[in-house]
Each structure stands twice: as C-alpha cells, then as structure tokens.
Amino acid sequence: MAHTPLSEGFFERVARSDGGQTDEQPVLQVIGTRPLNNGERYRLLVSDGLYCNPWVMLATQLNELVINKAIHRFCVIKVRKHICNVMNASKNSDSSSRKILILLEVDVLHEGESIGQIGNPTQLNQDGSVSAPASSETTATTPAPKPTTNGVSGVKRPLSSPNVAEQPKPKTKSHVAASNDLSKETIAPISFLSPYQNNWVLRARVTQKSDIRTYSNSRGEGKLFSMTIADESGEIRVTFFNEGVDKNFDNLEVGRVYYIKGGRLKAANKQYSSVKHEYEITGGNETQIIPCDEDTKDIPRTSFNFVRIKQIADTNADAIIDVIGVVKSVGDATTFTAKSSQREFTKRELVLVDESRAEINLTLWGDTAVKFEHADNPVIAIKGVKVSGFGGKSLSTTQSSSIFTNPVDVPEAHKLRGWFDNGGRTEVVEALTTQGGSSGGHVSGDLGSVALAKLPIPGTDARYDAVLACPVSFREANAVYKSCSNKDCKRKVQDANDGTYLCPKCNIPNNTEFTYRYMLNANVRDATDGVWVTFFDEQAKQILGADAQVVGQAFSDEEESTAHRIFQEALFQPHLFKLRGKMETYNDDNRLKTTCVTVQKLSTDEQINFLEKEIARLCNKLNVTPDS
DNA sequence: CCCCCCCC
Numbered sequence: 001m002a003h004t005p006l007s008e009g010f011f012e013r014v015a016r017s018d019g020g021q022t023d024e025q026p027v028l029q030v031i032g033t034r035p036l037n038n039g040e041r042y043r044l045l046v047s048d049g050l051y052c053n054p055w056v057m058l059a060t061q062l063n064e065l066v067i068n069k070a071i072h073r074f075c076v077i078k079v080r081k082h083i084c085n086v087m088n089a090s091k092n093s094d095s096s097s098r099k100i101l102i103l104l105e106v107d108v109l110h111e112g113e114s115i116g117q118i119g120n121p122t123q124l125n126q127d128g129s130v131s132a133p134a135s136s137e138t139t140a141t142t143p144a145p146k147p148t149t150n151g152v153s154g155v156k157r158p159l160s161s162p163n164v165a166e167q168p169k170p171k172t173k174s175h176v177a178a179s180n181d182l183s184k185e186t187i188a189p190i191s192f193l194s195p196y197q198n199n200w201v202l203r204a205r206v207t208q209k210s211d212i213r214t215y216s217n218s219r220g221e222g223k224l225f226s227m228t229i230a231d232e233s234g235e236i237r238v239t240f241f242n243e244g245v246d247k248n249f250d251n252l253e254v255g256r257v258y259y260i261k262g263g264r265l266k267a268a269n270k271q272y273s274s275v276k277h278e279y280e281i282t283g284g285n286e287t288q289i290i291p292c293d294e295d296t297k298d299i300p301r302t303s304f305n306f307v308r309i310k311q312i313a314d315t316n317a318d319a320i321i322d323v324i325g326v327v328k329s330v331g332d333a334t335t336f337t338a339k340s341s342q343r344e345f346t347k348r349e350l351v352l353v354d355e356s357r358a359e360i361n362l363t364l365w366g367d368t369a370v371k372f373e374h375a376d377n378p379v380i381a382i383k384g385v386k387v388s389g390f391g392g393k394s395l396s397t398t399q400s401s402s403i404f405t406n407p408v409d410v411p412e413a414h415k416l417r418g419w420f421d422n423g424g425r426t427e428v429v430e431a432l433t434t435q436g437g438s439s440g441g442h443v444s445g446d447l448g449s450v451a452l453a454k455l456p457i458p459g460t461d462a463r464y465d466a467v468l469a470c471p472v473s474f475r476e477a478n479a480v481y482k483s484c485s486n487k488d489c490k491r492k493v494q495d496a497n498d499g500t501y502l503c504p505k506c507n508i509p510n511n512t513e514f515t516y517r518y519m520l521n522a523n524v525r526d527a528t529d530g531v532w533v534t535f536f537d538e539q540a541k542q543i544l545g546a547d548a549q550v551v552g553q554a555f556s557d558e559e560e561s562t563a564h565r566i567f568q569e570a571l572f573q574p575h576l577f578k579l580r581g582k583m584e585t586y587n588d589d590n591r592l593k594t595t596c597v598t599v600q601k602l603s604t605d606e607q608i609n610f611l612e613k614e615i616a617r618l619c620n621k622l623n624v625t626p627d628s
Numbered sequence: 629c630c631c632c633c634c635c636c
Binding site for chain 1 (some may be wrong): 629630631632633634635636
C-alpha cells in the first residue's frame with residue numbers, strides 16, 4: 001500500500017546534532033507503544049525507516065491518541081512539533097549523553113494494519129547514539145552490546161514489537177564500568193524503573209529527605225529514613241533501613257545530584273506518599289550512591305505535585321499530598337497532654353492561603369512546630385502533608401513531611417508571593433477549616449446555614465455544621481433538671497420527696513444534695529430557616545449568661561418572672577453555633593436530632609468576617625468572583 | 629522491613 005515516505009536518517013541527524021534539536025517535521029512509523037506509570041504517559045518505539053529509536057515519549061496531552069488507538073503499531077505519523085531532552089550521563093563524554101525526543105504535536109497520516117513494518121530499521125545504541133551510517137549494515141563486526149539482562153535502561157524490555165526490540169544492537173561503547181565510577185554507566189530515567197529491571201543506574205537529585213525514624217512492631221524494631229529523588233523523567237521514593245541509615249543518611253544532601261545504583265523495587269503504597277511513581281526503591285547493601293558534581297542543570301530541583309487549597313475540600317481525609325501556600329497567620333507553639341494516652345505533645349497552628357481563594361488550617365507537630373517562627377507571611381511548600389477531616393478539612397504534618405520555606409526554585413512560590421503582596425493578603429477567601437473545628441467526629445456536608453443544617457443525613461454518621469444564628473425561642477419550663485451532685489455525673493436524680501435525691505448511677509443512699517443543670521431546647525434561626533436545638537449545661541449557660549442554679553432556684557421559688565427575664569435577654573443575640581446533627585429513630589420515625597456542641601459570641605467584626613467567608617465559599621462553589 | 633504521627 002502506498003504511504004508517505006519516512007524521513008530516513010532523521011534519528012541519525014538528531015543523534016549527531018548538538019542538543020538534538022532539528023527543524024524537521026519528520027514522518028515516522030510507530031513500531032510499538034508502552035504505558036509508563038500506569039498509563040500516566042506513553043513511551044514509543046519509533047522508526048525513521050533506517051533507525052528504530054526507543055527514546056521517544058509522547059507528551060501527556062497526547063495520551064488520548066494512544067488510548068483511542070489513533071496511534072498504534074505500524075501507523076505512520078507526522079511530527080509537527082517535538083523537543084529533545086538531553087540527559088548527560090557524563091559531562092566529559094558526549095557519546096554517553098542520551099537524547100530523549102518528546103512528541104508535542106502529531107498528525108496520524110496512515111493507520112498501521114495495512115502497512116506493516118516499513119524497511120528493516122536498526123536499533124539505535126542503548127545510549128541513543130548512532131554507531132555507523134545506517135547504509136553500511138556492518139553490525140556483525142561491531143562489538144555486541146551487553147546482554148539484555150543488563151537492563152540498564154529498560155530498552156531490553158520489549159515494547160510491543162519483539163521482532164525489532166530483539167535485534168542485535170550495534171554498539172561501540174562498553175557499558176561495563178568500574179564499580180566506583182558510576183558516571184561512565186548508562187543512566188536510566190526514573191520513570192522507566194520497574195521491578196523487571198536490574199542493574200540500573202540513576203542520576204537524580206534528592207528533592208526531599210525525611211528525618212530518621214525508629215519503629216517497633218511485632219517483627220522487631222529498627223530505624224529508617226526515606227527521600228524523594230527526581231530526574232527529568234519523574235520522581236521516586238527511596239527508603240533505607242538500619243545499616244542503610246548509618247551508611248547513607250549523613251551523606252545525602254537535599255538539592256544535590258547523585259548517581260544511585262542498585263536497590264529493590266516494590267509497588268508504592270500511595271496511601272502513604274505523594275510521590276508519583278508506581279514503585280519505590282528500598283535501598284540495601286548493594287546500593288551505591290556517589291555524588292555527581294558535574295553540570296546538573298538538566299536535573300530538576302524540585303518535585304512537587306501541588307494540590308490547590310480549594311481542591312483539598314474534595315480530597316479524602318488521610319490522603320498525603322503536596323501543598324503550597326502563603327502563611328496567613330501563625331499561632332504559638334503550645335504543649336498539652338493528650339487525655340487518651342497521657343502523652344505530651346507540642347503543636348503549632350498555621351493558616352495557609354493560596355490563589356484558589358481558599359484557606360486551610362495546618363498543624364505542625366513536635367520539633368517542626370517549635371522551630372517554625374516566621375511571622376512575615378512566608379510561602380511554604382510541603383512535600384507530604386496529611387489531609388485531616390477535622391473541622392471541615394485541615395492539614396497535619398507527619399514525620400515524613402518536609403517543609404520548604406520561601407523556596408527559590410519553585411515558580412508557584414513566586415507567583416503566590418506576588419499575589420499575596422498585591423492584594424491577596426486582604427482578599428476574603430473561603431475557610432476550609434471551621435475555626436477551632438468541631439468537637440471531634442467527622443465533619444461533612446455544608447457549613448454555614450440553618451437550612452443546610454436541617455437537611456436529613458444519609459447513613460448513621462453525625463454531621464457538624466457551623467451557623468451564625470440567633471435563639472428566637474426557648475422552652476423555658478423544662479430548661480433545667482436536678483442532676484446528681486457527684487462531680488462529673490450528669491444523671492437526672494429521682495426526687496424522693498423526702499428531701500433526698502437518688503442517682504440511678506451513683507446510688508448514694510439518703511443523698512440530700514443535687515445540682516441544677518440545663519437541658520435547654522431553643523429555636524435557633526438565621527435568614528434561611530429555624531431549627532430546634534438541644535443545649536446542655538455549658539452551652540446553655542453561655543447563651544443565657546446565668547448558671548442553671550439561678551434559673552432552677554427561681555422556678556423552685558415560684559419566681560418565674562426572674563427566670564423569664566433571663567431568657568428574654570438572651571433572645572436574638574447572634575452567636576456562632578456548632579451544631580451536631582444525627583439521625584434518630586423516634587416512634588418509628590427517622591428524624592434529625594440537633595444538639596449544640598459549642599457556642600461562640602461574635603463581635604460585629606467577627607460576624608461580618610463569618611458572612612464574608614460564607615459568601616466566598618458560595619462563590620467558589622459557583623465559580624464566580626464576588627463583586628467587591 | 630515503615631506507613632504510628634498524636635489534641636481539640
């Protein structure tokens with residue numbers, strides 16, 4: 001079948017050019033495709049008729065072409081736009097630099113089936129170089145390449161075209177290097193790593209390094225640290241244990257480039273890491289790490305996968321993500337004792353904001369919390385921070401989080417700096433974390449209005465809603481009850497009508513004492529609706545401004561008017577109520593029961609602030625910008 | 629081989 005002629009010799013011209021850039025728009029044939037990182041991007045085996053080049057990647061925006069099979073085996077393409085990434089294995093050895101072509105714009109000229117393979121192309125050298133003019137097919141006289149078990153680069157793993165991939169490759173350069181000179185070995189791109197390859201050597205920058213952590217479990221105890229390394233192709237997490245910690249921790253520096261050879265690959269558990277790679281490396285005795293002090297400009301300095309703050313609203317709790325934001329406010333470091341474990345903790349709360357018009361609370365822990373003293377609104381980038389469901393959504397550092405303050409190599413940091421200093425500072429944005437959170441449990445659903453707080457809850461979980469509302473009516477008569485006088489017992493006592501009160505729980509005989517406590521039903525209303533809410537002692541006392549003893553005594557003394565005045569004065573006072581909604585079955589009826597968890601009296605400024613944030617939230621939801 | 633990461 002007739003087809004457009006291939007641009008014969010194109011790969012040879014690329015190989016022989018400086019930097020690999022040509023002005024050509026070559027016509028090429030795709031011999032095979034292979035997904036990398038679970039289809040995150042595609043690597044192609046491509047022929048120009050004379051040479052077959054495995055170092056071709058499809059730009060991710062063109063993934064669709066492979067997925068919908070527009071690009072498949074033996075199809076002929078015209079490359080409208082491409083770039084060439086040169087990865088230097090060694091500065092002093094041009095022949096060992098590898099040129100990776102990334103196809104940016106592609107037209108598919110012919111489907112593949114009816115064409116078949118065009119010509120009999122020769123595989124390029126493993127480092128992407130050309131040994132001899134393709135016209136002189138003298139491959140038999142050139143030294144054989146290292147056996148494919150070498151696996152240095154991933155080339156040996158057949159793409160979808162074994163007949164081509166397994167052809168003997170012409171080779172002029174030996175890749176057997178002295179073990180202490182990794183720089184002479186062929187370098188594998190990180191994104192190509194898989195457990196099916198051995199003997200790889202990476203040239204990668206350490207972009208993040210954790211502290212050393214010890215652990216103790218049923219299998220014993222030990223210590224470990226992990227780091228993220230990156231090259232132009234991607235990033236991967238590397239973990240060292242025990243002796244590996246002693247051997248490597250002090251020698252590894254964040255920001256520096258190393259040759260790394262040897263280590264076991266295993267599936268990465270995404271649950272614990274934000275690093276984008278299907279696998280991770282476990283270092284062992286065989287692992288060699290040697291600093292690369294040559295020109296390393298080609299290796300990226302950072303490897304973040306930032307999630308915009310607004311996007312965290314839709315991110316599951318417990319996810320580990322990378323975040324960048326301006327520190328809008330910094331709390332003090334505080335130390336407290338956890339009730340459950342009696343252990344002492346130090347934490348510090350920050351508020352992070354970004355251009356997505358959203359802000360979120362971030363809790364730092366331990367040493368990180370103590371040392372974080374930046375009052376001047378720095379930009380911080382965090383690699384590996386945990387999303388928490390507390391108070392809506394919040395963030396919490398873990399021992400493997402790394403914080404980069406005002407990072408110079410992160411373009412987003414400069415953009416954020418500019419945004420914050422030119423108006424962002426005073427912009428009203430949506431708060432993903434309700435101030436102070438709710439008292440435990442998980443928060444879901446919308447925050448902000450009584451109408452939303454009244455919606456039934458599917459399932460059995462509780463829902464927490466923060467509303468700015470006023471009490472408009474009280475059930476005064478049943479506002480207080482006589483409770484057990486025992487400290488911390490809130491049970492209602494039975495009045496024996498002989499001056500003694502029996503608590504069914506504490507069972508103190510002939511107890512003449514009791515304590516008045518509130519269990520107050522109030523109708524709480526905002527512009528959207530009203531809802532009946534139960535207030536227990538502490539919260540009721542806050543809105544009424546009087547102890548239950550005062551109200552109880554007034555009722556008991558038949559001075560209802562005294563009690564009534566207390567209720568009257570509490571009407572229509574705006575508060576920020578945290579409401580807890582839970583479905584309850586009552587007479588076969590499934591209805592929402594609402595109790596008040598916290599009460600906060602708001603100043604006028606605070607009320608305005610709350611309403612502005614609520615407007616910002618709604619605008620974010622509708623994707624509109626509020627008129628100022 | 630970790631992966632607990634804390635509290636309201």
